Amino acid sequence: MISNTEQPQSSDATANAAQGDNGKINRLEMITRGEHVDAVIHPEVAKHNSVLDIDNVCLWYGDKQALFDINMIVPDGQVTALIGPSGCGKSTLLRCVNRMNDLIDSVRLGGDMRLNGDSIFSPSVDVIALRKRMGMVFQKPNPFPMSIFENVVYPLRIDGERDRNVLEEVCERALRGAALWGEVKDRLHESGLGLSGGQQQRLCIARAIASDPEVLLLDEPCSALDPIATGKIEDLIDELRGDYSILIVTHNMQQASRVSDFTAFMYLGHLIEYGPTVSLFTKPKLKETEDYVMGRFG
Amino acid sequence: MSQAVESNPSIEPASADEPKLPRARRRVRPGASVIAQGEPMLWLTGGGLVICFLMVVSLLLYVLWQGMTTFWPQPIAQVETIDGRTLLGEVFAYDGYDLKLSSLTGQPDAIRSELEDILHPALQTIVQEVVDSNLLSDRLETNRAMIQKAVATQVQLAPAVQQSAPETRKAIVDEIRTTLDSRWDDFVTRFAGELLASVGDVSGDSLAGAWSVAASQAETALGQLDVAEFRKQFSEGDDAIYSIWVREAWTSLAMPVAVPMRRREFRTENFELTSEHFNWVSDFEIKPDGESFPEWATLLERVEGGRFYGFPAELRIDGEAIETEPAAIWAAFPKLHAECRERWIEGKEIDEIEGGAFNRRREHDRLALIEVGYQHGKGSDEYLKAKAALEESEQAHAPEYQEIRSRIEELNRWNSRYTILMKAIDGQEKEIPLAEIVRACPANHFASGEKWNVYFSRWREFLFDNPREANSEGGVYPAIFGTVVMTLLMSIAVVPFGVLAALYLREYAKAGLVVSSVRIAINNLAGVPSIVFGVFGVGFFCYMVGGTFDEVFYAAKTADAGPTYGTGGLFWASLTLALLTLPVVIVATEEALSAVPRSMREGSLACGATKWQTIRRIVLPRALPGIMTGTILAMARGAGEVAPLMLVGAVKLAPHLVVDLHDWSGSFGPLPTGALHPERSFMHLGFHIFDLGFQSQNSEAAKPMVYTTTLLLIGIIAVMNIAAIWLRAQLRKKFQFSQF
Numbered sequence A: 001m002i003s004n005t006e007q008p009q010s011s012d013a014t015a016n017a018a019q020g021d022n023g024k025i026n027r028l029e030m031i032t033r034g035e036h037v038d039a040v041i042h043p044e045v046a047k048h049n050s051v052l053d054i055d056n057v058c059l060w061y062g063d064k065q066a067l068f069d070i071n072m073i074v075p076d077g078q079v080t081a082l083i084g085p086s087g088c089g090k091s092t093l094l095r096c097v098n099r100m101n102d103l104i105d106s107v108r109l110g111g112d113m114r115l116n117g118d119s120i121f122s123p124s125v126d127v128i129a130l131r132k133r134m135g136m137v138f139q140k141p142n143p144f145p146m147s148i149f150e151n152v153v154y155p156l157r158i159d160g161e162r163d164r165n166v167l168e169e170v171c172e173r174a175l176r177g178a179a180l181w182g183e184v185k186d187r188l189h190e191s192g193l194g195l196s197g198g199q200q201q202r203l204c205i206a207r208a209i210a211s212d213p214e215v216l217l218l219d220e221p222c223s224a225l226d227p228i229a230t231g232k233i234e235d236l237i238d239e240l241r242g243d244y245s246i247l248i249v250t251h252n253m254q255q256a257s258r259v260s261d262f263t264a265f266m267y268l269g270h271l272i273e274y275g276p277t278v279s280l281f282t283k284p285k286l287k288e289t290e291d292y293v294m295g296r297f298g
Numbered sequence B: 001m002s003q004a005v006e007s008n009p010s011i012e013p014a015s016a017d018e019p020k021l022p023r024a025r026r027r028v029r030p031g032a033s034v035i036a037q038g039e040p041m042l043w044l045t046g047g048g049l050v051i052c053f054l055m056v057v058s059l060l061l062y063v064l065w066q067g068m069t070t071f072w073p074q075p076i077a078q079v080e081t082i083d084g085r086t087l088l089g090e091v092f093a094y095d096g097y098d099l100k101l102s103s104l105t106g107q108p109d110a111i112r113s114e115l116e117d118i119l120h121p122a123l124q125t126i127v128q129e130v131v132d133s134n135l136l137s138d139r140l141e142t143n144r145a146m147i148q149k150a151v152a153t154q155v156q157l158a159p160a161v162q163q164s165a166p167e168t169r170k171a172i173v174d175e176i177r178t179t180l181d182s183r184w185d186d187f188v189t190r191f192a193g194e195l196l197a198s199v200g201d202v203s204g205d206s207l208a209g210a211w212s213v214a215a216s217q218a219e220t221a222l223g224q225l226d227v228a229e230f231r232k233q234f235s236e237g238d239d240a241i242y243s244i245w246v247r248e249a250w251t252s253l254a255m256p257v258a259v260p261m262r263r264r265e266f267r268t269e270n271f272e273l274t275s276e277h278f279n280w281v282s283d284f285e286i287k288p289d290g291e292s293f294p295e296w297a298t299l300l301e302r303v304e305g306g307r308f309y310g311f312p313a314e315l316r317i318d319g320e321a322i323e324t325e326p327a328a329i330w331a332a333f334p335k336l337h338a339e340c341r342e343r344w345i346e347g348k349e350i351d352e353i354e355g356g357a358f359n360r361r362r363e364h365d366r367l368a369l370i371e372v373g374y375q376h377g378k379g380s381d382e383y384l385k386a387k388a389a390l391e392e393s394e395q396a397h398a399p400e401y402q403e404i405r406s407r408i409e410e411l412n413r414w415n416s417r418y419t420i421l422m423k424a425i426d427g428q429e430k431e432i433p434l435a436e437i438v439r440a441c442p443a444n445h446f447a448s449g450e451k452w453n454v455y456f457s458r459w460r461e462f463l464f465d466n467p468r469e470a471n472s473e474g475g476v477y478p479a480i481f482g483t484v485v486m487t488l489l490m491s492i493a494v495v496p497f498g499v500l501a502a503l504y505l506r507e508y509a510k511a512g513l514v515v516s517s518v519r520i521a522i523n524n525l526a527g528v529p530s531i532v533f534g535v536f537g538v539g540f541f542c543y544m545v546g547g548t549f550d551e552v553f554y555a556a557k558t559a560d561a562g563p564t565y566g567t568g569g570l571f572w573a574s575l576t577l578a579l580l581t582l583p584v585v586i587v588a589t590e591e592a593l594s595a596v597p598r599s600m601r602e603g604s605l606a607c608g609a610t611k612w613q614t615i616r617r618i619v620l621p622r623a624l625p626g627i628m629t630g631t632i633l634a635m636a637r638g639a640g641e642v643a644p645l646m647l648v649g650a651v652k653l654a655p656h657l658v659v660d661l662h663d664w665s666g667s668f669g670p671l672p673t674g675a676l677h678p679e680r681s682f683m684h685l686g687f688h689i690f691d692l693g694f695q696s697q698n699s700e701a702a703k704p705m706v707y708t709t710t711l712l713l714i715g716i717i718a719v720m721n722i723a724a725i726w727l728r729a730q731l732r733k734k735f736q737f738s739q740f
C-alpha cells in the first residue's frame, strides 16, 4: 500500500512536466518513432485504494513488443475503462491480468502486476488459483454447451461444489446480479445456447460474478450487441459498481464516459493519459487525449 | 490541432476545386454473364451429384431387388425338348445369345434343321436389304460396261458352247470365267475367300435354298440384263457368282447373320439321381406346347442332399402307403411333417445342449489330466491317481451319456417311420424321410397367401437358422451374430484409444515436427491396404501375443489339442479391425476437437478451470457428435471389411457361436470370460458373401444367397449407422448453437 501512495506522486510529477511541454512535443509521433513517453496520470487516481497494481508491464509477441512499460493502478470498487485505437494493446493488457496470454506460446512478459498485493506474473504463482479470483467476460458471448444453471455455477462446479442448495443460491444471486434472473428463472435447465445474444452476454457476466471475483475484466462486452442490450449491460455495470472492481475495454467513448469512473487512454502499447473519467473527457491534460476522445483520430 | 488533422488524411474534407477523376467501375460484359451467374458450375456440380447418386441408388436398388425376390417361390415348369428330354424345375436364369451360321457346326440333325429354319428368314431379310439398298445398282453402274461386254461375249459364244463336246465346253466356260475373274479380280477373289470362310462346312439343303433366294433377288435387281439368259449359259458354278455379288454387298453393309435367341437355365436338382443341378434349354429346343406347369410338381428343400423336384407318389408310415393321391398327400403332409420336424429339432437340441455339456465336461477333465501330466510327469503318482479318478468318473458318467443317446435314438426311430415317396420327372423314385424335409412347396398349386408363407418362412430361416448344404441354403444367423459381436468389440477397443490419441495430439502436444509426422503417419495408416493389417494381425496378435498367452496359460492344452489364443479368433479379429479403423476415429475426433471454438476454452480457463476440466466439461461434450460420426464411420468400415478377417479368424463354418449361453465356463483355463469365447473363430457376413459366391461347390445355386446376404449386411450397417446418427442428432440438439 505504501508503494501505491508513492507511485502516483511520481506519476503526478511526470504529468506536470508533460503539461509544461504541452503543445511543443507530439507524443504520438514520438511513440511512432519508437521513443519513450511518460504517461500522464492524474493525481485523483491515487486517492483510492488499489485492487490491482500494474508495474512496468512490458509484453512481447515473439519479437514484436505490444506493451511498453505500463504503470497504473486500478482502484478498488470502481469502474476503470481502457480506451485507445484498435490494436493499441487494450485486450493484451486485460489478458495479462488473468494470465490468459500464457496460452499463446510466443508471449514474453516483463514487469509485474499485483492483485491485492499478490504477484501475478511471478513464475511460482498458481495460475488456476489466480484466475479463480477474477472473472472475465469476452467480446463475443461464449456460454458453454450446457444448461443456464450449469453455465452460471460452472466456477463452483470445477471447485467440486456439490451441494445443491449452495449452487442454487449462487445461481440466483449471480443471475440477479447480472439482471437476467427475471428472464430465465423459469427455464434454468434449458440450454444456455438458446438465449439471445444480449442474454448470453449477461449470462457470461453472471458466470463471471458467480465466484465473487476480486476483479471483473470486461473486454468490449457490448460490441456484439444492439443498443437495447448494450443499455442493459451498461445499467448492470452501473449496479455492480462498488461491489466489484471492474476493468472494462471499450471502443465507445460515450460508453466509457457513461459507465466508468476512471479512464486510461492507450496508444500503440503505451499508456498516454490516465485519470478520472470526467476530467479526461472534459479537460484532458494532453491534446492527444482530447483529439482522441473528440473523435478526431483513431 | 491542425497537425493532428493533417496527420490523418482520412477525415480531410474533399475540396471542391480538386479535379474530378473518373471513377473506376466494374463492368459486366454480356458474354461473361452466364459464367458470372455460375450457371455452368451449377450444371457441373449438380451433374456430378446426380451421377454419384444414380450409381449408388442403382447399386442399392439392384441388390434390394435381387435380395428381396430370392425367396419368393417360383413356379415349377415342366419342359419337353425336341431331342426327347423332359425336365422339371424352376427357371433360374435367362440368357440371350446370337445364333450364327457357325452355330450349326456339329449339331445333331434334329437340332440342326430346326436351327436352319430359324436362320432362313434372317438370311432372306438380309438379302432383301441388300437388294433394297442402292449398293447393287451402284456397283452395277460402275461395272455395267464390263458386264455387258462379258454377257455379249457369252451370248455370242452360246451356240458354240452348246454344241461342243463336254470337255471343250468346260474349257470354254473356264476361259470365260478366268476372263471375268481377271476383270473382276478385285472383288471376286477377295470375297470368295470370305464366303468360304463364313459358310464353312455348312451345306445343308435349306441353306442352299437361302442362297438361291439371294440369287434370285439379285437377278431381279439386275433386271435390265438378260440374267436368265446369262444364267442359262452358265449351267455350272453360276450360283457362286451370284452369291459373290450378294455376299459383297452384304459385307459392305456389315450385316452378319445373327438371330437373337433366348435360353433359360432350369434348376432341376435331384443331384443324387441326375448328377446335375442345372440345365440350359433354348426356347427353340422346346417342343410346341412342350412347356407346362403341372399342379402337383413339388419342391422339397431337404436338410441334406439339396433340393428335390418331383411329384408326390405315396405318403408312408412304416413303409405302408397311407395316401397315394397328390391332393390327399398334401392334405395329410403338413401335420405329420410338423411333428417330425419338432422331434428332429428336439433331438438336435438334446444333442447340442446335453450332449454338448457332457462333451465339454469330458474334455475339461481330460485336459485337467493332461495338465497334471504336464506338471508332474506322466509316470508320477499324481498323474496315475488323477488318471484313475478320471476313469472312475467316466464310468460313473457313462449311463448319463447312454441315456442322452438313447433319447435321441428314440426320436430318430420314431421319425424314420414317416416317409414320402417322390417320383422324379424321369420316372425314378425316391423315398425321403419327412424329418429331413425342411420345407415342401408345391408352388403351382399354391395360392398367393401360401406363397407368402413360404416366402416369410424362408426369410425366417435365413435370419435365425444355421446354414445348410455347405452354406448355400439355410440361414446366416451365425454370421449375423459374428459380425455384430465383432463390430461391437472392435468399437469398444477403437473408440477409447482413438479419442485419447486425438486428445493428446490436439490438446496437449505442442505443434511441431513430431506431432506433424505422427499425424502424417496416422493418415497414411488409413491408406494401408487392409490385407496388410490382416497379415500384421496374424503375425503379431495371433502368433506373438496369442502364442505367449498360450504358453503362459494353456501350455498343456496347446501341446495336446493345439492353440487356444494362438490362432485366429474373434478377439484378435476385433483388435486387428480396431487397428484398421483407428485412423478414422483419430482424424474425426481431431476434427471435432478443433471445431470447438477457442472462445469456449478461454471462457472455461478464465473461470479457473484446469486444462483437463476444460476438456472434460466443455470440449468433449461439444465434440461428442463429431466423435460419434467418427465412430459410425469406423463401425461401418469395420463391419464391411473382409480381407483381414480371412487371416485372423473368420471361417466358412464355425461349429459354435462366440457367445455360448449353455456354457459359462469361458475357455478352458484361467481366463474368466464367462459365456463369451473370444478365442473362437467366427462367421462373418462379408466373408460369407465371398465364400458363397466364389468358394462353394455349387456356387451357381448360391448366387441368390449372395444377394440376400449382401442386402442383410448393408441392412445391418444401415441400422447401426441410423442408430448412431440418431444418437448424434440427440446430442447435437442438446449442444446446438443459437445465432442471435
Ligand SMILES: Nc1ncnc2c1ncn2[C@@H]1O[C@H](COP(=O)(O)OP(=O)(O)OP(=O)(O)O)[C@@H](O)[C@H]1O
Pocket: A061, A066, A085, A086, A087, A088, A089, A090, A091, A092, A093, A104, A251
Ligand atoms: N496472438 C498474438 N500474436 C501476435 N500478435 C498479437 C497477438 N494478439 C495481439 N497481437 C498484436 O498485439 C497488438 C495489440 O493487440 P490487442 O488485441 O491487445 O489490441 P486491442 O487494443 O485489443 O485492439 P482492438 O480494439 O482491435 O481489440 C496488436 O498489434 C496485435 O496485432
Ligand SMILES: [Mg+2]
Pocket: A090, A091, A092, A219
Ligand atoms: Mg481487443
